[in-house]
Amino acid sequence: MKFGQQKRRHRGSSIASTCVVKLLRGIDFEELPLPLTIGTRPAFAWEVTDENTSASHAIKYPHWQRQFEAALVEGDPQSLRQRVDAAESALFLRLQALGESAEGDEERQAISEAMGTLRAIQREKLGYPEWNTK
Amino acid sequence: MPAKRILIVDDNAVVRSLVRRLFESQSDFEISGEAENGRDAIDKAEKLKPDLIILDLVMPVMTGLDAAPLLKQLLPDVLIILFTQQEGSEVERLAQAAGIDAVVSKSQVASELFLKAQVLLASLGRQKDRAKFRNAS
Numbered sequence: 001m002k003f004g005q006q007k008r009r010h011r012g013s014s015i016a017s018t019c020v021v022k023l024l025r026g027i028d029f030e031e032l033p034l035p036l037t038i039g040t041r042p043a044f045a046w047e048v049t050d051e052n053t054s055a056s057h058a059i060k061y062p063h064w065q066r067q068f069e070a071a072l073v074e075g076d077p078q079s080l081r082q083r084v085d086a087a088e089s090a091l092f093l094r095l096q097a098l099g100e101s102a103e104g105d106e107e108r109q110a111i112s113e114a115m116g117t118l119r120a121i122q123r124e125k126l127g128y129p130e131w132n133t134k
Numbered sequence: 135m136p137a138k139r140i141l142i143v144d145d146n147a148v149v150r151s152l153v154r155r156l157f158e159s160q161s162d163f164e165i166s167g168e169a170e171n172g173r174d175a176i177d178k179a180e181k182l183k184p185d186l187i188i189l190d191l192v193m194p195v196m197t198g199l200d201a202a203p204l205l206k207q208l209l210p211d212v213l214i215i216l217f218t219q220q221e222g223s224e225v226e227r228l229a230q231a232a233g234i235d236a237v238v239s240k241s242q243v244a245s246e247l248f249l250k251a252q253v254l255l256a257s258l259g260r261q262k263d264r265a266k267f268r269n270a271s
Contacts, residue, residue, distance in 0.1 A: 089148035092219075092240055096152070099243050108241065115219050119192060131197040132224060 061107060063097070064090035068114050071121065081126055084118055091115060138255055139166040141184035143175040143201070144217070145193040149240070153188055153217070156244050157251075172196025176204050184212060186251055189234070191218035191225070202232040213254045217247055 059065045067090040071083040091111050098104035122128040140157055142165060144150050150168050157163040166182040169175040171193040179187065187205060191198040202214055216229050216237045229237050235254055238247045 085146055085148075088146050092146070092149055092152075095241050096244055112241070119219075122192065122194075126194065128192060128194050129197050129200070131191050131199050131220070132228065 061094075061110060063094040064111070064114070067091075068118075071118065077125070080121070084121055084126065087114070088118055091118075135162070137162055137164040138185040138251075139164055139182065140251075141165075141167050141169060141175065141178055141182055141187045143169040143172070143187060143193070143198070144190040145170050146190075149190070149217075152244055153247065156248050160248070163251075170194075172198060172201030172204075175201050176208065179205055179212070180208055183209065186213045186215065186255065188215050188217050188247065188251075191216055191220055198234075199228055199232045202229075202234050206233040211258070213251075213258060215247065215250055215254070 064087065067083075067087040071080070071087040074080045074083040091114055095108070095111055098108060123130065140163055142150050142153050144153070154165050154168070157165060166184050167178045169178045172189075173196045175187065175189065175196075189198040189202065189205075198216055198218070202216075205212060205214060214234045214236075216225070216234045217240060218225065218237065219240045221239050221241070226237055236250050238250050
Protein backbone atom coordinates (compact mmCIF):
# COMPACT_ATOMS: atom_id res chain seq x y z
CA MET A 1 0.00 0.00 0.00
CA LYS A 2 1.29 3.47 -0.86
CA PHE A 3 1.68 5.92 1.98
CA GLY A 4 -0.81 8.35 0.52
CA GLN A 5 -3.43 5.65 0.23
CA GLN A 6 -2.99 4.70 3.83
CA LYS A 7 -3.22 8.30 4.91
CA ARG A 8 -6.45 8.80 3.02
CA ARG A 9 -7.88 5.67 4.61
CA HIS A 10 -7.30 7.17 8.04
CA ARG A 11 -9.09 10.38 7.15
CA GLY A 12 -12.53 9.16 8.14
CA SER A 13 -15.18 11.83 7.98
CA SER A 14 -17.71 10.29 10.31
CA ILE A 15 -19.85 12.53 12.47
CA ALA A 16 -18.27 11.01 15.58
CA SER A 17 -14.79 11.92 14.40
CA THR A 18 -15.88 15.48 13.67
CA CYS A 19 -17.36 15.80 17.15
CA VAL A 20 -14.16 14.58 18.75
CA VAL A 21 -12.06 16.96 16.68
CA LYS A 22 -14.29 19.82 17.87
CA LEU A 23 -13.93 18.70 21.46
CA LEU A 24 -10.17 18.47 21.16
CA ARG A 25 -9.86 22.03 19.89
CA GLY A 26 -8.48 24.15 22.65
CA ILE A 27 -6.65 21.40 24.51
CA ASP A 28 -3.20 22.69 25.24
CA PHE A 29 -1.10 19.72 24.25
CA GLU A 30 2.01 21.59 25.36
CA GLU A 31 0.84 21.09 28.93
CA LEU A 32 0.62 17.33 28.60
CA PRO A 33 3.35 15.21 30.22
CA LEU A 34 5.01 14.51 26.87
CA PRO A 35 4.29 15.59 23.32
CA LEU A 36 2.07 13.10 21.54
CA THR A 37 4.69 12.60 18.89
CA ILE A 38 7.83 11.02 20.20
CA GLY A 39 10.65 10.46 17.76
CA THR A 40 11.33 6.85 18.59
CA ARG A 41 11.86 4.48 15.73
CA PRO A 42 9.24 1.74 15.88
CA ALA A 43 10.59 -1.70 16.55
CA PHE A 44 8.07 -3.67 14.55
CA ALA A 45 5.15 -3.59 12.13
CA TRP A 46 6.94 -1.66 9.44
CA GLU A 47 5.03 -1.64 6.23
CA VAL A 48 6.84 -1.38 2.88
CA THR A 49 5.55 1.55 0.89
CA ASP A 50 7.64 3.08 -1.87
CA GLU A 51 11.02 1.67 -2.68
CA ASN A 52 12.18 4.91 -4.35
CA THR A 53 11.84 7.13 -1.34
CA SER A 54 14.43 7.55 1.36
CA ALA A 55 11.77 6.99 3.99
CA SER A 56 10.99 3.62 2.54
CA HIS A 57 8.90 2.45 5.45
CA ALA A 58 5.78 3.69 7.12
CA ILE A 59 4.41 2.54 10.40
CA LYS A 60 1.12 0.74 10.25
CA TYR A 61 -0.73 2.83 12.85
CA PRO A 62 0.73 6.34 12.64
CA HIS A 63 -1.64 7.83 15.21
CA TRP A 64 -0.32 5.85 18.14
CA GLN A 65 2.31 3.30 17.28
CA ARG A 66 5.34 5.53 17.93
CA GLN A 67 4.06 6.51 21.36
CA PHE A 68 3.24 2.92 22.21
CA GLU A 69 6.64 1.64 21.20
CA ALA A 70 8.37 4.46 23.06
CA ALA A 71 6.63 3.22 26.21
CA LEU A 72 7.72 -0.35 25.51
CA VAL A 73 11.39 0.53 25.19
CA GLU A 74 11.60 3.16 27.93
CA GLY A 75 14.26 2.08 30.38
CA ASP A 76 14.20 5.06 32.72
CA PRO A 77 11.65 4.47 35.49
CA GLN A 78 11.22 8.25 35.93
CA SER A 79 10.09 8.67 32.34
CA LEU A 80 8.10 5.47 32.04
CA ARG A 81 4.90 6.84 33.57
CA GLN A 82 4.97 9.77 31.12
CA ARG A 83 5.59 7.46 28.17
CA VAL A 84 2.74 5.18 29.21
CA ASP A 85 0.42 8.17 29.69
CA ALA A 86 1.36 9.52 26.26
CA ALA A 87 0.74 6.14 24.65
CA GLU A 88 -2.56 5.73 26.45
CA SER A 89 -3.63 9.22 25.35
CA ALA A 90 -2.77 8.48 21.73
CA LEU A 91 -4.67 5.19 21.83
CA PHE A 92 -7.71 6.77 23.44
CA LEU A 93 -7.80 9.67 20.98
CA ARG A 94 -7.44 7.28 18.07
CA LEU A 95 -10.32 5.16 19.34
CA GLN A 96 -12.44 8.26 19.55
CA ALA A 97 -11.48 9.32 16.06
CA LEU A 98 -12.28 5.87 14.69
CA GLY A 99 -15.74 6.17 16.19
CA GLU A 100 -17.99 3.36 15.12
CA SER A 101 -16.76 3.04 11.56
CA ALA A 102 -16.58 -0.57 10.42
CA GLU A 103 -13.31 -0.01 8.57
CA GLY A 104 -11.42 0.45 11.83
CA ASP A 105 -12.01 -3.06 13.17
CA GLU A 106 -8.47 -4.29 12.61
CA GLU A 107 -6.98 -1.21 14.20
CA ARG A 108 -9.39 -1.42 17.13
CA GLN A 109 -8.15 -4.93 17.78
CA ALA A 110 -4.55 -3.73 17.65
CA ILE A 111 -5.42 -0.91 20.06
CA SER A 112 -7.05 -3.35 22.44
CA GLU A 113 -3.90 -5.49 22.47
CA ALA A 114 -1.70 -2.43 22.96
CA MET A 115 -3.88 -1.33 25.88
CA GLY A 116 -3.47 -4.76 27.43
CA THR A 117 0.29 -4.39 27.19
CA LEU A 118 0.19 -0.93 28.78
CA ARG A 119 -1.93 -2.33 31.62
CA ALA A 120 0.73 -4.96 32.25
CA ILE A 121 3.44 -2.27 32.34
CA GLN A 122 1.36 -0.17 34.73
CA ARG A 123 0.82 -3.15 37.01
CA GLU A 124 4.26 -4.69 36.91
CA LYS A 125 6.56 -1.70 36.51
CA LEU A 126 4.58 1.26 37.83
CA GLY A 127 2.92 -0.48 40.77
CA TYR A 128 -0.69 0.23 39.81
CA PRO A 129 -3.07 -1.83 41.95
CA GLU A 130 -4.89 -4.81 40.43
CA TRP A 131 -8.55 -4.17 39.72
CA ASN A 132 -9.80 -7.73 39.24
CA THR A 133 -8.63 -9.53 42.35
CA LYS A 134 -12.05 -9.60 44.04
CA MET B 135 -32.87 23.69 37.37
CA PRO B 136 -29.33 23.97 38.73
CA ALA B 137 -26.54 22.50 36.64
CA LYS B 138 -25.45 19.01 37.66
CA ARG B 139 -21.97 18.97 39.14
CA ILE B 140 -19.49 16.45 37.82
CA LEU B 141 -16.25 15.11 39.24
CA ILE B 142 -13.94 13.60 36.63
CA VAL B 143 -11.58 10.91 37.90
CA ASP B 144 -8.89 9.60 35.56
CA ASP B 145 -5.12 9.37 35.83
CA ASN B 146 -4.76 10.48 32.21
CA ALA B 147 -4.88 14.25 31.59
CA VAL B 148 -6.01 13.85 27.98
CA VAL B 149 -9.01 11.74 28.97
CA ARG B 150 -9.94 14.27 31.65
CA SER B 151 -9.67 17.10 29.13
CA LEU B 152 -11.89 15.37 26.62
CA VAL B 153 -14.54 14.50 29.20
CA ARG B 154 -14.41 18.04 30.59
CA ARG B 155 -14.97 19.53 27.14
CA LEU B 156 -17.77 17.11 26.41
CA PHE B 157 -19.77 18.17 29.47
CA GLU B 158 -18.77 21.83 29.49
CA SER B 159 -20.35 22.21 26.07
CA GLN B 160 -23.75 21.62 27.72
CA SER B 161 -25.34 24.20 30.00
CA ASP B 162 -27.02 21.66 32.27
CA PHE B 163 -23.67 20.35 33.51
CA GLU B 164 -20.76 21.95 35.30
CA ILE B 165 -17.41 20.39 36.12
CA SER B 166 -16.83 20.74 39.83
CA GLY B 167 -13.38 19.17 39.81
CA GLU B 168 -10.92 16.55 38.64
CA ALA B 169 -9.06 13.80 40.45
CA GLU B 170 -6.16 11.58 39.40
CA ASN B 171 -6.86 8.39 41.34
CA GLY B 172 -9.41 6.77 43.63
CA ARG B 173 -7.98 8.20 46.84
CA ASP B 174 -7.87 11.70 45.36
CA ALA B 175 -11.48 11.18 44.19
CA ILE B 176 -12.66 10.48 47.73
CA ASP B 177 -10.95 13.61 49.05
CA LYS B 178 -12.37 15.79 46.26
CA ALA B 179 -15.86 14.27 46.48
CA GLU B 180 -16.04 15.06 50.17
CA LYS B 181 -15.28 18.71 49.49
CA LEU B 182 -17.11 19.21 46.20
CA LYS B 183 -20.23 17.06 46.70
CA PRO B 184 -20.77 16.25 43.01
CA ASP B 185 -24.00 14.84 41.57
CA LEU B 186 -22.14 12.58 39.15
CA ILE B 187 -18.70 10.99 39.17
CA ILE B 188 -17.04 9.81 35.96
CA LEU B 189 -14.63 7.21 37.28
CA ASP B 190 -11.76 5.44 35.56
CA LEU B 191 -11.02 1.86 36.55
CA VAL B 192 -7.25 1.41 36.27
CA MET B 193 -5.45 4.12 38.23
CA PRO B 194 -2.45 4.40 40.52
CA VAL B 195 -2.90 4.38 44.31
CA MET B 196 -6.55 3.21 44.26
CA THR B 197 -8.64 1.70 41.47
CA GLY B 198 -12.10 2.87 40.52
CA LEU B 199 -13.60 -0.36 41.86
CA ASP B 200 -12.01 0.19 45.26
CA ALA B 201 -13.03 3.84 45.37
CA ALA B 202 -16.67 3.38 44.31
CA PRO B 203 -18.05 1.80 47.52
CA LEU B 204 -16.31 4.46 49.61
CA LEU B 205 -17.71 7.21 47.40
CA LYS B 206 -21.22 5.78 47.75
CA GLN B 207 -20.77 5.57 51.51
CA LEU B 208 -19.70 9.20 51.56
CA LEU B 209 -22.38 10.44 49.14
CA PRO B 210 -25.23 7.92 48.94
CA ASP B 211 -27.08 9.85 46.21
CA VAL B 212 -24.13 10.33 43.90
CA LEU B 213 -24.27 8.63 40.52
CA ILE B 214 -21.13 6.87 39.34
CA ILE B 215 -20.27 5.97 35.77
CA LEU B 216 -17.25 3.75 35.26
CA PHE B 217 -15.50 5.00 32.11
CA THR B 218 -12.98 2.35 31.24
CA GLN B 219 -10.96 0.58 28.57
CA GLN B 220 -11.81 -2.74 30.16
CA GLU B 221 -14.86 -4.46 28.75
CA GLY B 222 -16.82 -7.59 29.44
CA SER B 223 -19.08 -9.30 31.91
CA GLU B 224 -16.41 -9.47 34.64
CA VAL B 225 -16.10 -5.67 34.72
CA GLU B 226 -19.90 -5.30 34.68
CA ARG B 227 -20.28 -7.75 37.56
CA LEU B 228 -17.59 -6.15 39.71
CA ALA B 229 -18.89 -2.66 38.92
CA GLN B 230 -22.40 -3.59 40.00
CA ALA B 231 -21.05 -5.14 43.21
CA ALA B 232 -19.14 -1.91 43.92
CA GLY B 233 -22.32 0.16 43.61
CA ILE B 234 -21.47 1.68 40.25
CA ASP B 235 -24.53 2.81 38.31
CA ALA B 236 -23.31 2.31 34.75
CA VAL B 237 -20.30 1.22 32.75
CA VAL B 238 -19.26 3.01 29.55
CA SER B 239 -16.38 1.73 27.48
CA LYS B 240 -13.68 4.14 26.35
CA SER B 241 -13.76 2.39 23.00
CA GLN B 242 -17.22 3.86 22.42
CA VAL B 243 -17.49 7.42 21.15
CA ALA B 244 -17.34 9.85 24.06
CA SER B 245 -20.84 11.11 23.30
CA GLU B 246 -22.12 7.76 24.66
CA LEU B 247 -20.81 8.83 28.05
CA PHE B 248 -22.77 12.05 27.84
CA LEU B 249 -25.97 10.24 26.83
CA LYS B 250 -25.58 7.75 29.68
CA ALA B 251 -25.10 10.60 32.15
CA GLN B 252 -28.27 12.31 30.92
CA VAL B 253 -30.31 9.11 31.21
CA LEU B 254 -29.04 8.33 34.72
CA LEU B 255 -29.60 11.85 36.02
CA ALA B 256 -33.10 11.97 34.51
CA SER B 257 -33.92 8.65 36.11
CA LEU B 258 -32.63 9.86 39.49
CA GLY B 259 -34.77 13.00 39.12
CA ARG B 260 -37.88 10.88 38.49
CA GLN B 261 -37.11 8.71 41.54
CA LYS B 262 -36.79 11.80 43.73
CA ASP B 263 -40.08 13.20 42.39
CA ARG B 264 -41.85 9.93 43.16
CA ALA B 265 -40.40 9.90 46.68
CA LYS B 266 -41.56 13.49 47.25
CA PHE B 267 -45.04 12.56 46.00
CA ARG B 268 -45.18 9.53 48.33
CA ASN B 269 -44.07 11.60 51.32
CA ALA B 270 -46.62 14.30 50.56
CA SER B 271 -49.58 11.90 50.20
